[in-house]
Amino acid sequence: DTEVTQTPKHLVMGMTNKKSLKCEQHMGHRAMYWYKQKAKKPPELMFVYSYEKLSINESVPSRFSPECPNSSLLNLHLHALQPEDSALYLCASSQAYLLNTEAFFGQGTRLTVV
Amino acid sequence: QQQVKQSPQSLIVQKGGISIINCAYENTAFDYFPWYQQFPGKGPALLIAIRPDVSEKKEGRFTISFNKSAKQFSLHIMDSQPGDSATYFCAARFGNYQLIWGAGTKLIIKP
Numbered sequence: 001d002t003e004v005t006q007t008p009k010h011l012v013m014g015m016t017n018k019k020s021l022k023c024e025q026h027m028g029h030r031a032m033y034w035y036k037q038k039a040k041k042p043p044e045l046m047f048v049y050s051y052e053k054l055s056i057n058e059s060v061p062s063r064f065s066p067e068c069p070n071s072s073l074l075n076l077h078l079h080a081l082q083p084e085d086s087a088l089y090l091c092a093s094s095q096a097y098l099l100n101t102e103a104f105f106g107q108g109t110r111l112t113v114v
Numbered sequence: 115q116q117q118v119k120q121s122p123q124s125l126i127v128q129k130g131g132i133s134i135i136n137c138a139y140e141n142t143a144f145d146y147f148p149w150y151q152q153f154p155g156k157g158p159a160l161l162i163a164i165r166p167d168v169s170e171k172k173e174g175r176f177t178i179s180f181n182k183s184a185k186q187f188s189l190h191i192m193d194s195q196p197g198d199s200a201t202y203f204c205a206a207r208f209g210n211y212q213l214i215w216g217a218g219t220k221l222i223i224k225p
Contacts, residue, residue: 042203042217043215045212090158105157108157110155
């Protein structure tokens with residue numbers, strides 16, 4: 001199983017809503033990532049978790065709050081988002097923190113903030 | 115110095131032809147160069163990758179050519195098929211975790 005599963009696939013939320021994105025992998029990977037991708041642009045790294053601890057926060061606004069409940073799950077909690085936060089949010093995992101091992105991406109959650 | 119420059123932005127190739135996408139970089143500290151393929155509505159998938167001590171790597175119809183002295187690398191897709199139509203990103207690894215991505219190339223294979 002080389003799959004990273006993200007739910008939901010699509011999400012529409014208002015600027016005052018609170019929602020969560022979920023990501024799951026069962027490959028035994030110990031590094032998990034959140035990326036944001038705008039249309040026709042490459043993915044931008046947001047957060048890196050290594051062994052369930054937040055290792056990297058790429059200066060992401062606090063309205064995005066990541067959580068790693070266990071080694072298989074990664075959440076992204078959303079609160080008070082802005083329309084410009086609308087994007088494809090991608091979760092990825094890799095065997096280890098170093099990216100010399102292959103990173104597997106999920107299909108993403110298409111987020112629209114209205 | 116952290117940039118990876120990718121060209122062309124878009125590419126149309128006839129079925130059966132060779133698709134070529136080029137990337138260039140400046141930072142000699144980059145040590146791993148993957149190519150990702152992304153279909154609309156999907157996440158990127160690793161296609162093929164190379165390290166700078168190798169000049170060429172081939173996997174099926176996909177080949178990476180790497181020119182360390184010129185700081186350039188390219189993806190060649192032989193016998194291009196309509197199913198290859200996708201956006202392709204080159205990238206370069208910097209440090210422990212950071213991938214520097216190219217801007218992407220939208221490839222269309224005409225039947």
